[in-house]
Amino acid sequence: MKKLWMLMLLTALAPVSQAAEPIVIGLSYPKSGAQKWLGLSQMRGALMAADKINATGGLLGRPLELRSLDSAGKAKKAVANVDAFLDQGAVMIVGSATSEEAIAVGQRAEERGVPYFVPLAYGNEVTSRYGHSYLFREGPSARMANNVLMEYLGTQMPNQRYFIITGDDVIRSGGVDSLVSASRSGEVSSPAHYRAALKLAAESDAQILVLMLYGEALTDAMRMVERLRLKERMAVVVPNLSDEAVLQAGPTVMEGVIGSTPWTWRSPEREQNEQGKAFVDAFVKQYGDYPSSVVASTYSAVMQWADAVSRANTTSAVPVIQALEGHRYQLLKDEQVWRALDHQNIQSMFVVKVRKRADVMRDELKQDYFEELYWMESEVAAPTEAEVRLERSLGTR
Template sequence: MQRLTATLALWAGLTACAQAAEPITLGLNYPRTGSYKEEGLAQMRGALLAIDELNAQGGVLGRPLRLFSRDTASRPQKAVKNVDKLAAEGAAMLFGGSSSAVAIAAGKRAAEHGLLYFGTLTYSNDTTGKDAHRYMFRECNSAWMSARVLGKYLSKTLPDRRYFYITSDYTWGHTTESSLRQTTHSEDAALNPGLRVPFPGARLADYQDALTQAAASDAQVLALVLFGEDLVRAMRIAKDLGLTERMQIVAPNLTQSMVEQAGPGLMEGVIGTEPWTWRVPALERSSRGEAFVAAFSQRYAMYPSSSAASAYSIVYQWAEAAQRAKSLDSEALIKALEGHRYQLLKGKQQWRGFDHQNLQTVYAVKVKPRAEVLKDPLKQDYFEIVERLDAEQAAPSLAEWQAERRAAGQPLTLR
């Protein structure tokens, strides 16, 4: 009997050890194909680096991490199906995406599974505004935060100019255009006209038609509310029409990969915003951020973009929340995240409690001349930071957030 008891105890101990060592699965729901695939690739690289680093430190709660991924192609319906598949495969948390429509749809389905969803590149105000819920956390800034820093810079350097807007026809495009119109005082559509192009699936003819109308206008500023390959296509047509010489081009949300795809010669002088560039850690005196830049550059022979930094940060923030909560339970993690202040790859940041928006500094950037870019060893020193705005000035207030929720018929607290 004693031998049987000892055998059972040994078996139970071995089983417990095996369970403790069972990997924790993180689910990356990202665009491997489609217009935003370059931003998706950067997210994959950032996530893998973070997971490898954490595993080298012992994992999370004594268990190693592993990454499962699914391609969204930046299509909301596909992203929702991916959530179901990743949940069935045992994912403990979901993250990723470069389209706000994807993040919003996938986040809502993740909530039905009781899983947290961290948005990487989802700039629509709606993500943490009218469509916000308890299971969604947005790591990047909102369209309103981008518009405020852009408005500050443009009002100072290009006051009283007329604008022409060309906008992707979905939630990110709509809220970004609306926000930028407010902060640049270009709300009058008769003086500052705009056109929308389909997303996804815009044709070159759609951009040709829209940009031809822009060329026929008397606007001095061309606001291309486009992202990823869509922006690159539009910029090539704008160049052919001579618009890059006679108009100031503004692309509200720029990324490193967009400049890489188009080339710094074509993108020279374009103004936009970034929540992070590889130059930011030195600017903000973040030793951890500089270590990330060095590790990423050594591993991939390129500088990390804001897309990579976002995915990397999300993995670390989820992992640290799990360590604080001593649990993978979503409700425990929400409590560990809400109001949490930290510093990782830049200055101070915080997960705001009432809307789950990440509060952080936002930067207005301008693409450097090609000759300056080529002086860099990796030839990827694309951005000059021309303005910065702290989170307290950039993010909407509780009163503004509640007003937006009330107008949309949504509850004034996250559900």
């Protein structure tokens, strides 16, 4: 007994072992600037993932530590964030708001040998022309959005005249097939460009107005659409439609707008996905809002990286990348896959329509924005491997 007490005393007096060193990941997101509300969603999604991982024992026996820096949606600032994170020991980077930012960060991540996950950037070239082994895009490309919209609009609104405004071009008299060429245009648009284009649209005989605009440009353009009363005589389509855009412009301004999305907060319930339903419930409890597709995309990117780390049993980049390539999984929706060719996340897509304001306001949280109109399976929505290879052959890096 005396020996036992002596052992207990020595154990009590022994120095307490240091806690396991945390695994650091970096979130480079637009906390400020024209895309800041999308950045807030990315922050919430990343925090939800980090909390989930730590609540279930961490990663490889170590806690996960999320660090964040403001990119303001600017490529140069986002690239500097990569270097800052790596100086802090980060082993993974997530976040973006524009294709220019995603491409620049991706190139820096490749140079530094760290996996980079893109939750939001629509340019096809992100995973085609500028794609590489260190870059993974969880969110959809512009072509994925257009593929589902072309099928829906072509069948439900056939033989219509289109007026399409992109970040750097205007198609004044197009058909549904014009969405393909329009999807290759840039994301950056000056107010003078789209305001002048909207005046031309008002003078046209178009039946469908397509706005391939993003962030504050889309919000400003939609307010002008409302002032010009264009929705009274033409359908308005925003190919990459987000909850954040409806929130910023307001449900009255956005009422009736048609667009695409890879996920809505109702997706898990419809598909009886228990993980997805738990995620929605947890988000509503924590933030008092419904999670958007941007939240879900950021959450999924972090969770998928962590899953690959667990399967590879290391945070080293190359084994983690190999664990992701071709990996099929279900998390918040139906089956998704990280295509090995371009690291584009291949997933199903929805066509949605913004509900009437009165219907939105009847909801308890007043943020149930979307009515689901159409669904397309992942293999049909995705660009083909031949299309990706063609774009890579025509592009330069």
